[in-house]
Amino acid sequence: MDRRAFSKLSAFTLVASRLPAQTPSHPAQQSPTGAPTLAKPVGYCPVGLGTISDIFMRACAETPNARVTGLVSGHAQEKAPRYQREFNIPNSSVYNYEDYDKIRDNPAIDAVYIGLPNSMHCEYTVRAAEAGKHVLCEKPMAISSAECRKMIDACRSHNVKLMIAYRIHYDPTWQHIRDLARNGSIGEIQGFQGGFYGNKREGEWRLDRKLAGGGSLLDLGIYPLNTIRWIAGEEPSTYAAQVSTKLKGPRFASVEESVEFNFKFPSGTLASSGSSYGEAGPAYVNICGTDGYIQVQPAFFYNGLKFTGQTKNGPVNGANDTQGPYQFVYEADHFAACIRNNTTPLTPGEEGLADMLAMEAIYRAAGAPIA
Numbered sequence: 001m002d003r004r005a006f007s008k009l010s011a012f013t014l015v016a017s018r019l020p021a022q023t024p025s026h027p028a029q030q031s032p033t034g035a036p037t038l039a040k041p042v043g044y045c046p047v048g049l050g051t052i053s054d055i056f057m058r059a060c061a062e063t064p065n066a067r068v069t070g071l072v073s074g075h076a077q078e079k080a081p082r083y084q085r086e087f088n089i090p091n092s093s094v095y096n097y098e099d100y101d102k103i104r105d106n107p108a109i110d111a112v113y114i115g116l117p118n119s120m121h122c123e124y125t126v127r128a129a130e131a132g133k134h135v136l137c138e139k140p141m142a143i144s145s146a147e148c149r150k151m152i153d154a155c156r157s158h159n160v161k162l163m164i165a166y167r168i169h170y171d172p173t174w175q176h177i178r179d180l181a182r183n184g185s186i187g188e189i190q191g192f193q194g195g196f197y198g199n200k201r202e203g204e205w206r207l208d209r210k211l212a213g214g215g216s217l218l219d220l221g222i223y224p225l226n227t228i229r230w231i232a233g234e235e236p237s238t239y240a241a242q243v244s245t246k247l248k249g250p251r252f253a254s255v256e257e258s259v260e261f262n263f264k265f266p267s268g269t270l271a272s273s274g275s276s277y278g279e280a281g282p283a284y285v286n287i288c289g290t291d292g293y294i295q296v297q298p299a300f301f302y303n304g305l306k307f308t309g310q311t312k313n314g315p316v317n318g319a320n321d322t323q324g325p326y327q328f329v330y331e332a333d334h335f336a337a338c339i340r341n342n343t344t345p346l347t348p349g350e351e352g353l354a355d356m357l358a359m360e361a362i363y364r365a366a367g368a369p370i371a
């Protein structure tokens with residue numbers, strides 16, 4: 001993680017630590033997202049109690065539509081007690097990776113939230129589906145398109161919902177940017193540029209191919225890739241790409257340092273983007289039309305989203321000054337409503353599969369296939 005991302009995360013953690021603890025006697029009355037309050041909140045059970053699950057649990061505390069009702073951890077004795085106290089979770093709702101399947105017998109758990117290393121997403125999604133629980137799975141959905149298909153099939157055959165946690169889609173500022181790009185105000189979209197760059201330290205699971213499935217593309221490059229696909233509203237048809245590891249040594253022994261890729265949509269729109277684990281760089285997307293453009297930077301951090309641009313009607317700009325895990329609150333609300341109202345998530349498993357197919361095509365085009 002680069003220094004900017006780290007300081008943002010630190011600031012976020014500071015804010016998050018001030019959020020009120022969720023207790024049954026003091027639930028939030030109304031979601032800050034404005035989502036209607038459901039008759040019964042959805043009980044979420046995070047799987048893997050790392051960075052992202054911590055953030056998601058704090059998001060659940062901000063909405064009356066979600067509750068943390070279970071925990072799954074390989075270090076249940078060390079990590080769970082703190083969350084049990086904070087979210088009022090009994091010992092009987094704490095599981096490890098071996099007895100995970102017993103969530104089947106816990107009616108307080110409606111859905112799991114998969115916050116595990118990428119290579120574990122498929123197994124823990126399939127096991128949740130077999131236990132009859134809905135699945136909110138972090139990105140990247142898995143480490144191959146074959147795994148993504150297995151997850152979709154398992155959730156379909158067990159009649160549970162599957163959503164991939166693409167938080168950008170649920171952020172109202174991003175939805176506004178997408179509308180601006182698509183409503184003709186910059187003319188016809190001709191091209192995109194983007195990227196998400198940072199540094200990862202040796203020893204992180206993200207640098208271990210067995211756990212990560214690939215390099216920075218699956219972790220960071222997926223953000224501009226997914227956002228560009230979402231705004232374009234079509235699927236890439238051709239790809240070109242390069243990977244490179246300029247920094248020698250054990251840090252990049254199993255995954256590449258950097259990747260730059262470009263692709264073309266059937267309409268003729270071009271996109272170029274990149275990501276890295278060894279470059280201190282920006283997180284951004286440019287959307288270029290015949291008559292204007294929008295530049296989004298920073299684009300992918302938890303807070304601080306900003307955009308500027310020129311449209312047919314003059315300059316535009318905007319910033320998101322929200323604090324805390326707000327994009328995750330939108331996600332938690334959305335999936336809870338899908339479960340209670342029996343609707344399909346805006347980012348179902350098929351969205352994760354589409355990204356995975358694109359990432360496989362990018363690595364193939366670079367001569368470094370991952371699957």
Ligand code: NAD
Pocket residue numbers: 048049050051052053074114115116117118138139140165167205211219
């Ligand atoms: P993390 O390292 O902080 O947490 C991973 C968790 O998995 C830990 O609790 C760890 O104990 C557990 N785990 C189980 N088996 C493990 C193993 N063999 N090796 C390492 N950890 C193991 O990671 P994270 O940053 O929370 O990322 C988890 C997932 O969430 C990843 O798929 C990542 O891409 C995704 N993520 C999404 C966002 C987002 O903004 N949507 C941000 C960060 C991470």
